[in-house]
Amino acid sequence: MDRLGVGMIGSRFVAEIHAESFARIANAELVAAASPTEEHVRDFAERHGIPKWFTDYREMLELPEVDAVILALPNYLHAQACCDAAAAGKHVICEKPLCTTMAEADRMIAACADAGVTLAYAEELCFAPKYVRARQLVESGALGEVYLLKQAEKHDGPHADWFWDVELSGGGVTLDMGCHGFEFFRWMLGKPEAVNVYADMATHLHGDRTRGDDDAIIIVEFDGGARGMAEESWIKKGGMDDRAEVYGSEGVIFADLLRGSSLLTYSETGYDYAVEKASTTRGWSFTMYEEAWNYGFPQEMQHFVDCMLAGEQPLETGEDGRKVMEIIFAAYESAGTGRKVELPFTPPPDATPIELWLGRD
Numbered sequence: 001m002d003r004l005g006v007g008m009i010g011s012r013f014v015a016e017i018h019a020e021s022f023a024r025i026a027n028a029e030l031v032a033a034a035s036p037t038e039e040h041v042r043d044f045a046e047r048h049g050i051p052k053w054f055t056d057y058r059e060m061l062e063l064p065e066v067d068a069v070i071l072a073l074p075n076y077l078h079a080q081a082c083c084d085a086a087a088a089g090k091h092v093i094c095e096k097p098l099c100t101t102m103a104e105a106d107r108m109i110a111a112c113a114d115a116g117v118t119l120a121y122a123e124e125l126c127f128a129p130k131y132v133r134a135r136q137l138v139e140s141g142a143l144g145e146v147y148l149l150k151q152a153e154k155h156d157g158p159h160a161d162w163f164w165d166v167e168l169s170g171g172g173v174t175l176d177m178g179c180h181g182f183e184f185f186r187w188m189l190g191k192p193e194a195v196n197v198y199a200d201m202a203t204h205l206h207g208d209r210t211r212g213d214d215d216a217i218i219i220v221e222f223d224g225g226a227r228g229m230a231e232e233s234w235i236k237k238g239g240m241d242d243r244a245e246v247y248g249s250e251g252v253i254f255a256d257l258l259r260g261s262s263l264l265t266y267s268e269t270g271y272d273y274a275v276e277k278a279s280t281t282r283g284w285s286f287t288m289y290e291e292a293w294n295y296g297f298p299q300e301m302q303h304f305v306d307c308m309l310a311g312e313q314p315l316e317t318g319e320d321g322r323k324v325m326e327i328i329f330a331a332y333e334s335a336g337t338g339r340k341v342e343l344p345f346t347p348p349p350d351a352t353p354i355e356l357w358l359g360r361d
């Protein structure tokens, strides 16, 4: 096989980003899309030149030309769709976070292993060109021994209702955006085990919309002693922020993924779009270009396609997504108990992360 046929499950926010990526990938093609609202999925398929669309993804899984699927679905639907796709013999690319419970994580990993298909974990920060360069510098020894990492993702709140409903999302900002920081730390350090987690969470601004955390600080210590500090927020105004710092015994790196890769624009009239979740473009603004590329989305998908065609394990797998879930659970447990939590940490298998925090703070 020299070309991968891909089916998209979901047709909104992140599905749009991935569909744009596939327009740049020569050895793969989006051959079908599935999403429950007919007008959305039909429009999505037409705009991206996708030949077939379905309102039930199970019908799409019957297509022989679909070799792999992308799960661009709300968190609570990842596990079932993954297991259904694996049972149909399709490789799976799962959006972050992997799922909402540890039992689901185990089911997804087992289903893909049993079916002999790949489970790729879509963490684009490991493919973001600026962070990839930082990782190369760390690997080359340019910073000496890394002892501290910081990663922050902040905006003023998600675009779709299900993110705010912890019954559907499984958690607040620590689950939604902390997952990026935690995998960034693991990847940057060469994937050592996390040994303990301390977290402080709050619902500062959005208590009328969610029972989830909307602002959080999480410290993860890794085997070898390096610590990662993640700052996550659904409160921050002024558009999306994604930045990292890496401190070593011989040097330091500061990386700002969006503002550090944007135009500094002044406009009295305002204009169409500056950056994800920017509320205004009047006055001074940071105008992103090649936003998806700066995040590493096309590079991530290209890597997964190449691995699936070659029968190789990708850089980011279901096991990585599970490790991230364990850190997320430990973070909610820490915020719930006010204590540092040692890893390995085994939450109740069917609990969602938020259940370890709600009612205990």
Ligand SMILES: NC(=O)c1ccc[n+]([C@@H]2O[C@H](COP(=O)([O-])OP(=O)(O)OC[C@H]3O[C@@H](n4cnc5c(N)ncnc54)[C@H](O)[C@@H]3O)[C@@H](O)[C@H]2O)c1
Binding pocket: 009, 010, 011, 012, 013, 014, 015, 034, 035, 036, 037, 040, 057, 071, 072, 073, 074, 075, 077, 095, 096, 097, 122, 124, 160, 162, 176
């Ligand atoms: N990597 C990133 O930076 C990033 C960014 C945004 C979202 N995400 C993740 O991607 C996933 C989707 O998020 P989103 O922002 O695209 O959400 P969204 O609400 O914009 O889109 C969800 C899509 O799923 C579809 N859907 C719902 N139920 C379905 C079902 N039973 N079968 C098929 N389709 C169904 C909806 O119709 C919609 O098209 C989430 O897990 C989220 O965490 C990742």
